[in-house]
Amino acid sequence: MTNKKVELLAPAGDLEKFKIACIYGADAVYFGGEMFSLRSGAGNLTVDEIKEAVAFAHERGVKAHMTMNIFAHNEDILPLKEYLMTIKNIPIDAFIVSDPGVATLIREVIPDAELHLSTQANMTNYQTAKFWIDTLKLKRIVLARELTMKEIREIRSELPPEIELESFVQGAMCISYSGRCLLSNFMIERDANRGACAHPCRWKYALVEEQRPGQYYPIEEDDRGTYILNSRDLCMIEHIPELIEAGIGSFKIEGRMKSIFYVATIVSAYRRAIDAYYADPKGYEFNPDWMKELKKVSHREFTTGFYFDKPTNKDQNYQTSAYTRDYSFTGLVRSYDEKTGYAIVEQRNKMSIGDEIEVFGPGTDFYTQKLTEMYDEEGTPIESAPHPQQILKIKMDKPVAPDFMLRRRKDQ
Numbered sequence: 396m397t398n399k400k401v402e403l404l405a406p407a408g409d410l411e412k413f414k415i416a417c418i419y420g421a422d423a424v425y426f427g428g429e430m431f432s433l434r435s436g437a438g439n440l441t442v443d444e445i446k447e448a449v450a451f452a453h454e455r456g457v458k459a460h461m462t463m464n465i466f467a468h469n470e471d472i473l474p475l476k477e478y479l480m481t482i483k484n485i486p487i488d489a490f491i492v493s494d495p496g497v498a499t500l501i502r503e504v505i506p507d508a509e510l511h512l513s514t515q516a517n518m519t520n521y522q523t524a525k526f527w528i529d530t531l532k533l534k535r536i537v538l539a540r541e542l543t544m545k546e547i548r549e550i551r552s553e554l555p556p557e558i559e560l561e562s563f564v565q566g567a568m569c570i571s572y573s574g575r576c577l578l579s580n581f582m583i584e585r586d587a588n589r590g591a592c593a594h595p596c597r598w599k600y601a602l603v604e605e606q607r608p609g610q611y612y613p614i615e616e617d618d619r620g621t622y623i624l625n626s627r628d629l630c631m632i633e634h635i636p637e638l639i640e641a642g643i644g645s646f647k648i649e650g651r652m653k654s655i656f657y658v659a660t661i662v663s664a665y666r667r668a669i670d671a672y673y674a675d676p677k678g679y680e681f682n683p684d685w686m687k688e689l690k691k692v693s694h695r696e697f698t699t700g701f702y703f704d705k706p707t708n709k710d711q712n713y714q715t716s717a718y719t720r721d722y723s724f725t726g727l728v729r730s731y732d733e734k735t736g737y738a739i740v741e742q743r744n745k746m747s748i749g750d751e752i753e754v755f756g757p758g759t760d761f762y763t764q765k766l767t768e769m770y771d772e773e774g775t776p777i778e779s780a781p782h783p784q785q786i787l788k789i790k791m792d793k794p795v796a797p798d799f800m801l802r803r804r805k806d807q
Contacts (some may be wrong), residue, residue: 400673401639404766405662408651413448415655418798419757420666423458430478431463442481449485466515467494479504498531521553535559544641544702551642559644564631565661566649629696633681635672649678656724657692664688691722726801738795740787747779756799764792
């Protein structure tokens with residue numbers, strides 16, 4: 396086991412999210428290209444954007460990991476090889492793979508590529524880990540979500556110290572075995588294992604008997620049906636010491652489909668918790684404010700997943716698949732004039748004069764202020780900003796900087 400500081404690995408569904416993850420404190424960012432990634436619904440990055448993203452990350456000491464974790468079919472092989480030729484000279488730090496054929500192709504085109512085994516490969520024991528390491532010279536294993544802390548410690552003790560372990564600590568939980576799901580493909584011909592999952596596990600279900608069509612029997616809860624496959628979201632921020640002591644070297648946040656507000660908030664909270672631990676491991680105490688921050692983004696109720704025991708019915712939400720959204724992301728600061736105290740803000744959700752907003756940025760505590768002055772691009776005073784991505788000038792109570800964010804409670 397290494398004493399190296401644990402890595403905070405953030406998701407990026409597009410170039411803007413990638414940069415925000417870097418700015419808000421990620422040690423590494425994982426992203427997908429336009430092809431061969433398991434999040435085809437995300438914006439993903441073009442080849443030129445990958446070049447820009449990797450350069451942006453490296454300028455800030457952040458690593459860039461590229462997902463290529465589809466389970467390839469015959470028709471994918473030649474296009475994948477051609478695609479690899481277009482990106483082989485970009486200094487991507489690692490490729491995340493689940494298919495041995497894809498991994499072999501990457502090795503063929505980019506011989507010195509660092510390979511990480513995706514959680515999609517369902518690596519649940521040290522013998523399998525040794526097979527992957529010996530066969531493909533992997534640097535890192537992304538653990539299956541189905542492992543307990545005890546199992547992770549055992550795997551760590553059986554592997555060479557230079558082999559890194561990565562594990563999810565925050566985000567949506569797939570009802571299937573670490574993502575190997577056939578529901579989406581079966582129900583609407585969208586293949587989860589090729590990046591097109593429609594998330595049917597979040598849909599509402601009821602029981603129908605063959606001879607009684609139209610009569611819906613409750614599986615649980617009430618006669619409207621139940622979300623029997625609907626897992627709560629994983630959240631391990633209260634357990635940083637246990638994760639580190641188990642030998643996990645990279646804390647992975649799920650969410651390439653999420654907003655920049657989500658990425659900034661989650662990364663910030665984990666950054667604080669991790670840094671606090673390393674500042675004083677023996678005297679470390681969890682700060683409840685970190686959990687309060689996590690709950691300000693769209694989320695489901697939280698669970699610790701498999702880490703401490705097998706999940707029970709308490710780890711499912713049978714009533715709804717809806718997210719809790721108590722806060723609204725209202726604006727992104729583009730620039731700030733220290734002399735006047737005005738910020739140029741790009742609107743993301745409606746805000747109005749009189750609203751009480753919270754303002755936060757990278758490495759800063761949030762502060763609260765009332766919106767007292769707001770102007771449009773022509774300098775005309777306005778009472779509200781309802782138009783998406785409207786450019787505004789707003790009077791700030793305290794100094795801010797580019798990429799600071801504004802949010803407000805929805806119950807105002």
